[in-house]
Amino acid sequence: MKARVTVTLKNGILDPQGKAIEGALKSLGVAGIASVRQGKVFDIELAADADKAKAEAALKDAADKLLANTVIENYRVEVL
Amino acid sequence: MKSAVLVFPGINRERDMARALKLVSGQEAKMVWHADTELPKGTDLVVVPGGFSYGDYLRCGAIAARAPVMDAVRKFAAGGGLVLGVCNGFQILCESGLLPGVLMRNARLKFICRDVHLRVERADSPFTRGYKAGQVIKVPVAHGEGNYEADEETVQRLEGDGRVLYRYCSPEGEIGESHNINGAAASIAGIVSERGNVLGMMPHPENHVEPIMGSTDGRGLFEGLAAHLAKAA
Numbered sequence: 001m002k003a004r005v006t007v008t009l010k011n012g013i014l015d016p017q018g019k020a021i022e023g024a025l026k027s028l029g030v031a032g033i034a035s036v037r038q039g040k041v042f043d044i045e046l047a048a049d050a051d052k053a054k055a056e057a058a059l060k061d062a063a064d065k066l067l068a069n070t071v072i073e074n075y076r077v078e079v080l
Numbered sequence: 081m082k083s084a085v086l087v088f089p090g091i092n093r094e095r096d097m098a099r100a101l102k103l104v105s106g107q108e109a110k111m112v113w114h115a116d117t118e119l120p121k122g123t124d125l126v127v128v129p130g131g132f133s134y135g136d137y138l139r140c141g142a143i144a145a146r147a148p149v150m151d152a153v154r155k156f157a158a159g160g161g162l163v164l165g166v167c168n169g170f171q172i173l174c175e176s177g178l179l180p181g182v183l184m185r186n187a188r189l190k191f192i193c194r195d196v197h198l199r200v201e202r203a204d205s206p207f208t209r210g211y212k213a214g215q216v217i218k219v220p221v222a223h224g225e226g227n228y229e230a231d232e233e234t235v236q237r238l239e240g241d242g243r244v245l246y247r248y249c250s251p252e253g254e255i256g257e258s259h260n261i262n263g264a265a266a267s268i269a270g271i272v273s274e275r276g277n278v279l280g281m282m283p284h285p286e287n288h289v290e291p292i293m294g295s296t297d298g299r300g301l302f303e304g305l306a307a308h309l310a311k312a313a
Contacts (some may be wrong), residue, residue: 002290006234011231014184014187014229014263016184016185016186016187016188016189017185017189020189052114057202065146066138066142067138068147069139069142069175069182071182071230072182072184072229
């Protein structure tokens with residue numbers, strides 16, 4: 001079983017890296033881009049016999065304890 | 081002054097820190113490995129030095145903040161022990177929950193490595209009693225992620241409780257956007273915890289402690305700590 005945790009910056013948090021990427025895309029002539037926010041994706045392999053509900057709870061715990069800094073970031077857990 | 085300097089993989093300012101501590105207090109600092117679960121007996125100052133712990137992986141300071149030694153530091157701080165975090169050390173203290181907020185990428189994206197001016201906001205803290213309130217000191221910074229941010233309520237609480245001890249300023253001590261090198265909220269360079277016993281700051285006072293370094297402006301911080309501890313003992 002696989003899982004994915006996506007970590008994104010909360011609204012209103014300044015994202016200079018996203019801004020720089022946005023600028024680079026515009027200078028490359030990629031059309032139609034209004035804005036870019038950078039985040040992180042963690043692809044996680046779960047033990048074969050993992051229970052889905054338990055896995056979700058464990059991944060939330062992982063995100064709260066380490067993967068995300070909840071002062072500035074939101075996260076989403078998906079068991080695939 | 082019995083100091084313990086924490087050592088994490090990727091930290092690189094621990095020897096500068098130990099040298100400054102020895103110079104001012106006359107006592108050798110103990111180096112404490114990140115996997116240790118206890119601080120040396122009798123420790124009265126814990127220092128989290130600068131560098132790039134764990135290569136800044138995930139977020140600056142995030143992995144180091146979860147190291148075994150940090151539980152001992154949390155316990156030490158909860159008992160009122162003095163903790164000083166500089167640069168990556170400040171990031172580690174924020175990530176470990178000992179200080180509020182977070183250090184974000186510098187607003188203008190560049191790594192900044194130069195001398196800056198700081199205004200000492202108050203002189204009645206163990207971390208500033210070696211200075212006068214309003215004094216301007218010149219110390220170096222070397223960071224890419226020193227832009228202090230916290231929600232509005234937290235910043236207001238820090239201001240209201242007088243927990244901002246150091247602020248980026250002009251050589252004359254003026255605060256303003258043009259002197260706020262990394263875009264930090266309220267030009268914050270250093271803050272203390274609610275109890276006032278944990279300081280985190282981005283600049284490196286340990287690198288301005290001998291005339292050969294071009295300035296001794298950083299000495300006041302360590303001298304103040306030594307005086308505070310000598311009085312407490």
